[in-house]
Amino acid sequence: MVNYPHRIVRKTVPTVTKKTAVNFANRGMSFETAINATNDFYLSRKIAVIHKKPTPVQIVKVDYPKRSRAKIVEAYFRQASTTDYSGVYKGHYIDFEAKETKQKTAMPMKNFHAHQIEHMANVLEQGGICFVLLHFSTLKETYLLQACDLIHFYQKDQGSKSMPLNYIKKKGFLIETTAFPQVPYLDVIEKKLLGGKQ
Amino acid sequence: MVNYPHRIVRKTVPTVTKKTAVNFANRGMSFETAINATNDFYLSRKIAVIHKKPTPVQIVKVDYPKRSRAKIVEAYFRQASTTDYSGVYKGHYIDFEAKETKQKTAMPMKNFHAHQIEHMANVLEQGGICFVLLHFSTLKETYLLQACDLIHFYQKDQGSKSMPLNYIKKKGFLIETTAFPQVPYLDVIEKKLLGGKQ
Numbered sequence A, B: 001m002v003n004y005p006h007r008i009v010r011k012t013v014p015t016v017t018k019k020t021a022v023n024f025a026n027r028g029m030s031f032e033t034a035i036n037a038t039n040d041f042y043l044s045r046k047i048a049v050i051h052k053k054p055t056p057v058q059i060v061k062v063d064y065p066k067r068s069r070a071k072i073v074e075a076y077f078r079q080a081s082t083t084d085y086s087g088v089y090k091g092h093y094i095d096f097e098a099k100e101t102k103q104k105t106a107m108p109m110k111n112f113h114a115h116q117i118e119h120m121a122n123v124l125e126q127g128g129i130c131f132v133l134l135h136f137s138t139l140k141e142t143y144l145l146q147a148c149d150l151i152h153f154y155q156k157d158q159g160s161k162s163m164p165l166n167y168i169k170k171k172g173f174l175i176e177t178t179a180f181p182q183v184p185y186l187d188v189i190e191k192k193l194l195g196g197k198q
Helices: A005-012 A029-044 A114-125 A147-156 A165-171 A185-197 B005-012 B029-044 B114-125 B147-156 B165-171 B185-197
Strands: A049-052 A057-063 A071-077 A085-089 A092-101 A106-108 A129-136 A141-146 A162-164 A173-175 B049-052 B057-063 B071-077 B085-089 B092-101 B106-108 B129-136 B141-146 B162-164
Touching: A029 A049, A029 A085, A029 A092, A029 A129, A049 B114, A057 B057, A085 B085, A085 B092, A092 A106, A092 A114, A092 A185, A092 B085, A092 B092, A106 A165, A114 A129, A114 A147, A114 B049, A129 A147, A129 A185, A141 A147, A141 A165, A141 A185, A162 A165, A173 A185, B029 B049, B029 B085, B029 B092, B029 B129, B092 B106, B092 B114, B092 B185, B106 B165, B114 B129, B114 B147, B129 B147, B129 B185, B141 B147, B141 B165, B141 B185, B162 B165
Parallel strands: A092 A129, B092 B129
Antiparallel strands: A049 A085, A057 A071, A071 B071, A085 A092, A106 A162, A129 A141, A141 A173, B049 B085, B057 B071, B085 B092, B106 B162, B129 B141
8 A cells, every 4th residue: 555656645746735734835725725624614514515626737648557557747737717616505506716815905816817707707697606715814814705896807907917905805705714614705605695695 | 839738738638629539548538528519519608607627636746847837747647536527507506427338238337436426415415406427329328317316226236337228218318419519418407307396
């Protein structure tokens, strides 16, 4: 068992999200870890079924060594054409993206790609619940901003390199981060979005 | 532009799904290609937003060469813990898996993993619409079987290595494959499942 590749992976890969390991090269990882833990909590309590999609990879070359499993020896990261998270909550389709910044007054817009904005618009048109979770790590504040408000800003201010925190505070909802689950975003969905609809 | 890795990929990777290229090593690919084309059709007509999830890959080692993009040089295929396809149709969460066989009388059960069955049960519990698309390539017949019927068979007949076509015909719905879209599975969802609910 010791030589199994997945054992090696757990020690070396930056995409492994263990709660104890937070010193990742990827800046967004600790927030991502908190979201994944929240989703695990929702799943285990049968509150919702929401998963992070696998990282999109273009596979170029695969070796098939004897007596061991297939090894990918050449591959490249692809840009995601959809959002990172999706799932179901009380029959509703849930779809969201998570972004983190160290800035104190604005969220950089460069991480929202045109494909993702288009995907969010498509999801809204089908009646899905779509939003972004925005984490300001220096301020230790997390906001839920509905996709319609993100799209509105994106379309209106395409020249802007960042979305002001004031806009996010005005249009979005602060998520009270707790110990367990860490990022209880479904509380906002339930109280602010579904509560208003039902 | 010619030397970009993604150009190489389009020529060599089995996971690229172009309608014209059907001679794939992966047996399930031509059926998968048809489903992807169907989802493209649904997306372009604004009928539904349903995507195939990226192949889950465990990344072990990444090179960062100067002047070119990051290259993954060691990675392994992971077993999927959820189903392959998910999305939203008229606000409903859609979740399914697709399987193909050359057999004429039964669908092998070995390709349905315990994790996937559990995921399907979780989705149903949250009120999602969950099913499998089963393609019998020799018969040229495709069926939609609801997840509840797959789970029922799986739990009752765990010793069985395959699910009889008779069971699928009795519990499932034949999908009339057409030229465009190729696998109109949402017709069944609309007429047989939602039609009964609404």
